[in-house]
Amino acid sequence: MARVTAGVGCSHVPAIGVAMDTGITEQPYWQPVFEGFKKSREWMKEQKPDVVFLVYNDHCTAFDASCIPTFALGCAAEFKPADEGWGPRPVPVVKNHQKLASHIAQSVILDEFDLTIMNEMEVDHGLTVPMSVMFGQHGVDDEWPTLVIPLAVNVVQYPAPTGNRCYQLGKAIRRAIDSYPEDLNVVVFGTGGMSHQLQYKRAGLINADWDQRFLDLMTEDPKAASQIQHLEYLRETGSEGIEMVMWLVMRGALDEDVTEVHRHYHVPASNTAVGHIILENQT
């Protein structure tokens, strides 16, 4: 059977991708950001997932304002890195496990989560930056060492789905994966955050204490994290900090009790607090 073995929470700041693509990760500004992912890459090499279920958001790249699905599951055979206005990132095309993706779609829709199904989609830095930091640099002609099922969540137009809805969807995704007959090691990624505001006069807002408490809750009390209201995210973590609801999909897909094997937190990467956590299921 397919099993969910671990979850990864990870910011997806575009500038991190730029730093990797331009080879400046050893510069003093970036070194502490990447230092915290060294252990993660080693962990990932041992973990060897067959499939990564990757929860992220599109930043007005593949989706424009004409169509704003709350949850969109990538069911295409592959997903090309999108041109976000400065050319596509020089990273491999993302390949799907299409059969598992369709199984998840069918299962969670019958479980009353009404997903949008994407049979054509390009992916932006929200997906490719977490892949790069966790798997290291891979060039265009290379392949990612795992298949990826993308789930795009609307966090751009208010309201994003509630934290609780994301958490419950994670549980439904877990039930779907648990019922898939092929023997697969699945790792779930929740991406985005942490505290950041990119716009208007409060841009640059960071709330490190709040972020650390959120990381604590990810490990110890996900139920409490799932009850955080949108207004709290907006006020305490900045208008773009609300991306953190996507971590709750990941957390919902894990066991209630998990082991925290790694944590990394650093300010700043561009305008954003970088947060990262690795949680393993104990069973």
Added chain:
Amino acid sequence: MTGPSKEYDDIPGTFVFDADRSREGYHLNQFCISLRLGKNRDVFNADQESYLDKYPMTPAQRQAVLDRDWNELLQLGGNIYYTSKLAANDGITFQDLAAMMTGVSRDEYRDMMLHGGRSIDGNRYKSEWENE
């Protein structure tokens, strides 16, 4: 904005891009996202006025585009992920755009981020900004 007050209206220095803003900013944002592609940027940069004719935005939105008035664009329903595509066309990064929107120099802004960012203390409620 029209309509009843919203629970997030008292957050200072912030626009929450809700359905009302999305509706007002629709054509502006659709214009901005078109600049994601190089072929469109070439056409826009060759003749901005006639490119803008294709998007039925309000005169105020159009003027804010031409003036690159970044805060006004947000005021008029633009969203940062869209307006940043116009900024990218002009060679302005997210961080430099943030400096412009907050009215400080790029060095000052970068320095603030290197020292932990803008503190949450004093920046939760509009009432805390009133004495400025």
